[in-house]
Amino acid sequence: MLIDSLKQYFFIDSDQTSGQSEASFQLSILRILIALTISIFFISELHSLFIHGELFFFEMNSLYLCALFTLLYFSQNHSQTTASLFVLSLVLVSGVMLLTNPEKESEKYALIALYSIPLITRLLFSFKASLVVMVLNFVPFYLVTTQWLNSLPANESSSFYFQLLTFMTLNIGLPLAVSQIIHSLENHSTRMRALYRKLNENYLLYEEFFENTGTPTLLCDQRGVLIKANQLAKKLLGQKHHSTFSGTRMGDWLSPLNNESKLFWQSNKAECTLKHNTDMHIQVRRASLTNHGHYILHLDNMTEFRAIQQQLENTQQTNSRLAHFDLLTLLPNHLNFCRQVNIKINEQEHHLTGAMFIIRISQFKLLNKQYGKDNANKIILNFSKALQNKLSDQAIVGRLRGVKFACFVPLNQTHLIQKNLSALIQSLLPAQLMLDGRRLNMDYQLGISYYHTDGKTAEELLEHCEMALEYSTSTDKFSFYNHNLESKLVREHNLSLKLSAAIKHKKIDIWLQPQVNASGEVRSFEALARWKNEGVFVSPMVFIKLAEDLGMLPLLAENLVRELVDTLSVWHQEHIKTPIALNLAGQELMNDAFFALLMTLIADNPWLSNMLELEITETSSVMTHPLIHKRLRSLSQYGYAIAIDDFGTGQASLGQLVDIPANILKIDRRFVSPLPQDQRHVDIVKSTIQLANSLNMQVVAEGIETKEQATLLIALGCHTLQGYYYSKPSPLSDWTANGHEKAKQHRMVY
Template sequence: MFIVFLKKFFLTDSDLVARGDEKAFQQSALRILLALTLCIFAVSEIHYFFSPSGLAFLSINTAYLCLLIGLLYLCNKHPQTTAVLFLLTLITTSFLLLVLSNEFHAEKYALISLYSLPLITRLLFNFKASLAAMLVNLYPFYLITSDNLYRDQMDITPSFYFQLLTFVTLNIGLPLAVSRIIKTLENNTAHMQQLYKKLNDNYALYEEFFEHTGTPTLLCDQRGGILKANQLARNLLGDEKYPFSETRMIDWLSPLEGGGKLFWQSNTAECTLKNQENVHISVRRASLTQHGHYVLHLQNTTQLKAIQQELETSQQTNSRLAHFDLLTLLPNHRHFCRQVNEKITAQDNHLTGAMFIIRISQFKLLNKQYGKDNANKVILNFAKTLQAKLSNQAIVGRLRGVKFACFVPLSQAYLIQKNLSTLIHSVLPSQISVDGKRLNMDYQVGVAYYHTDGKTAEELLEHCEMALEYATNTDRFSYYNHHLENKLIEEHKLGLKLSTAIKNKQISIWLQPQVKPNGQICSFEALARWQNEGKFVPPTTFIKIAETLGLLPLLAENLVRELVDTLSEWHEEHIRTPIAFNLAGQELMNDAFFALLMTLIADNPWLGSMLELEITETSPVMTHPLIHKRLRSLSQYGYSIAIDDFGTGQASLGQLVDIPANILKIDRRFVSPLPGDQRHVDIVKSTIQLADSLGMTVIAEGIETKEQANLLAALGCHTLQGYYFAKPSPLSDWTSKDNAKAKELRMVY
């Protein structure tokens, strides 16, 4: 402790001295000089106190001792004043000793003190004060050497040169040398101060840059010890007050899998906060400093991770949307083609297979009858059943709506159409269960063979679509061939022309008479005829095309309006000959056409007895409850309902109860074998008896011979129709010349 006190007392503030503070340096030098002088006088005080011969000097020594103690005390607060008093005391004492004392040693001490005065002055003051002290010392030098100079100018003793050397060395040389040293030290101190200032500026710049990098930044050593952390890093790691300099990277961050224990030495590393594992931190090493330290930039990637996760989820969703059907999760058209093409490419050239498209026939009816949700359940259950029944080698996809595509690798045995049809039929469920209800399923299938009918999935699908166009309710499996393609192209061209013809009302009405057994015309059947490029197109052909293109409601509307116009004229002329108009079922499913029929009979009540509606029983919609409901409405409004082609299509005996029909037409396929086929005779006879029991009128069509006409009349058939009585003729034949031909009918009154 005493050494520390002495160091602090004599060296004062070492930092101030190191920075070149002149006052601190002077104060330190003054204290050292005073302390040393005080020590000498203290020792001499003790010596004179115990020496009998030194009592004469004791009072003088004591006075000097007290003076030195006072100066030493005074230098703490007034160093400049103390320094001046110390120099004055030194000068006064030296001059007194030099002038008044005859003792050699006293004179020598006085000269040495005076000659040391410039050096002491330089230590306590500036260089100018030291020069002044040098000039003051010329006088004592003169006093000492004057005897030698005046005694004999030519005979100067060697002691003069010794005195001159002492004077020059102590009075001039040492002060100048010390001044040079001090000046050098001052210059070095100034230079050091400039360097220190630059260093401080650079450090402040570094501190500011480190603190305001814009990113959380850490400085750590190679072992992961944190040396420094800016405010952003402290905020990010979550504890601003914790002493980061005493921690390591592993105290704050946990590397994710693959990061390694020394993750801070990697260029990049993904970590999580130790106290919050849901916070993700990305660590990026910026550089390796010359001191072997690492500069690490931190980034909170939690939100970025969430966005990436959301993006991945969106990409997966988009992938499902782009490649799969959302309802069944089966591949969509594009992805199905890709899978099939990949399978074809991966297999050798000996691969054979079949592509087929399955279309659920009555789905639109199911959709209207059971609602969209239940219809979707039908599709979903069908897809699951189909996948379960097919082998793992088969590829199944949903094209659109109620169309499903399958590609099945085949063995040689199934290249035969009969065997392939059996295979396909075995995998198609005959019934589907929806909410505990069993629904019968009907399909239409278009088939094309790989290699033979196409070499890519796209080509095979196209050919399957063509084949599907020719699948019917009776012949549900249709195989592609080149004739079908040519026929489909022709039908497509014909369809374009038919669409134009319907819109331009170029489909004409022909009438075929229906007669009583005595030959009297009692009614007509309206038939549609279309003449294209001078040739008549068979009704079975263009009616099917119109049904496929959805043109039947418009065609029926045009024909009905024309018929009503004609019947209105006949009504005014009192011509009471009804006309039967055939509907295929698609028209009645159309709300606008149904509303038209209701409006017409509401405006013309007499129309109920003049316009008969024939429902083609071969239409699939015959079984739809909506058809039954609308037919009942039409019947209640007064229309006569006839069931056409009875026994050949969708209707059964139960339909005679569900449909409010009052007319039954026997199809020509039952009439043409008459009278030679007894089986057909029995069928026709039982049908007539059934109609009679239900109070229905029976019409037999397709009569071409007298024998057929006589037999049917004998069996009790009420109305006959066929080429034997009359062929169809244009409506204009009956309306020309002011309906002259129609007026000849016996039903005119």
């Protein structure tokens, strides 16, 4: 205890490397030197008291000892002052001993003390202060040496050399050597402080990296003893107190899975669970092996991943079923159906014959609208069940999409005949289905192809069934694939591509056919679309139907209307009062942009009401749509003349006269061509003219090819006549050539 207190008192901050180390070092040296001086003078005090018995020296020693103890006491708070006073006291004591004590031995001790002051000064102060004291010591050295040389005999020079050696060693040699040692120690200390700062910075950087790796990270040795962990790792492991973590082992926190080695932390990757929570899965990844033989481990919480993985495994069968079967009917979907059919074909390739057919429920859109989506799904489900019940185990049935079902049925020789196959398929299809106690009559369309003859794979057979289905109708529901049909589809496809380009580049021409009155004067024209493909005219019935299928009728009609309006604008300026009628199929009026164009044109050119007539093809199915009737009423209110074309051949003819605000009625050529021989057609035309007159509508008869037909129609009261008998259609350019010369001949029709 006493020794520790003395060490703490004399060896101050012996391990300290901070900026206060130099002051602590000087304070420690000061205390040691004062204590040593006290010891020397205390021994001298005892010697003078008991041996010499001189009271004067006893009193002087006692006084100096008191001064030394005082300096030792004040050394803590006034170290620099104490050091100065201590050095000054040594000088004074040495001087007093040198001047007052005539003994040679005392004089030597005084000189040794005096020559030691530069060393003490270097230890307590700076090198410069030590140099100053060295220089000052030359004065007593000179005085003492001169005195000795004068008093000694000439042959006794040993005392002089001893004096010189002592002076050089104590006054010069030792202070310089100690200065060099202190200088080296200071340089070393400076370098050590720099290294310490750098080491501290690197340590802080390492700490920051370790703490902010973004993942829970551990540091352990090869035995699995944990050395360090960042906050994420501590949080993941559930470690709350540092004392409960440091020095523990990996096995205290984690348990390996899947028969992993007990030394799982030495593996590159290991799956574990927490000891205190086995539901939490942890993946341990070894990042690297450090130079110290330690392992850096990254921890990943795999609990959610494990849960998702388990969920995926649990739903794998369900996903597989959804990927291969229709969700509603549980029938094979397109890919699975083709796979099953191809397997059957490959198993029995040499002796298998069969038929592939696609069934489409014809009236399903109407059923969907009438009964709702849920009940429509019930119809599909009931149909699939009824179909499967009637098919043999050898047949394969699947749902393609929507209301299309595909069947592959093995055939015998009897059913290779189309008539017998049609009867077989007809017997398989349920004629009626039950829906909530109601019986629904079912109607179908089918496309059929034969295995071997029409294709070798399920995909090829289905493709040919789709082609055949395109040509099934409400009257001819069973359509068989043949190569001519495929060629026809290819031709129509190529023709549709050319037609699309022709419409986009405005290559469809306008031809005009005159409409005359009873006296044969031109009253108006009908604009007819003509298309010449590779030098050959394509029938309007063909390319108009193609344009309708392509959805390009609105664009075609827009091109024709704009060209007609440009021509009519010139005619209006030239006072040519001959109107032109343009035929519309209904799809154009359903188009918002085309309807807006018609409204804009007549708003900007009010005179168009007398020059442009709109003929509505009454055979178009969309003519029954309420939106068509609404828009035709708007066009009529804006001034357009509305004509019903092909009257008597289309959708609800008499009803159309009520719903459509028409003022012109056109009698179709099918009623005109049998005239005048067929009396029934005469009566039909007569009644139609009378109906139009009663509704205050004008009548136009088209398709007139003979004089007898023209004479009869005039006699029946027909207002306007049209046909080859009067004039064939001719290009619009014929009527606009030479400054519209031909059209000007009819400028004053009215």
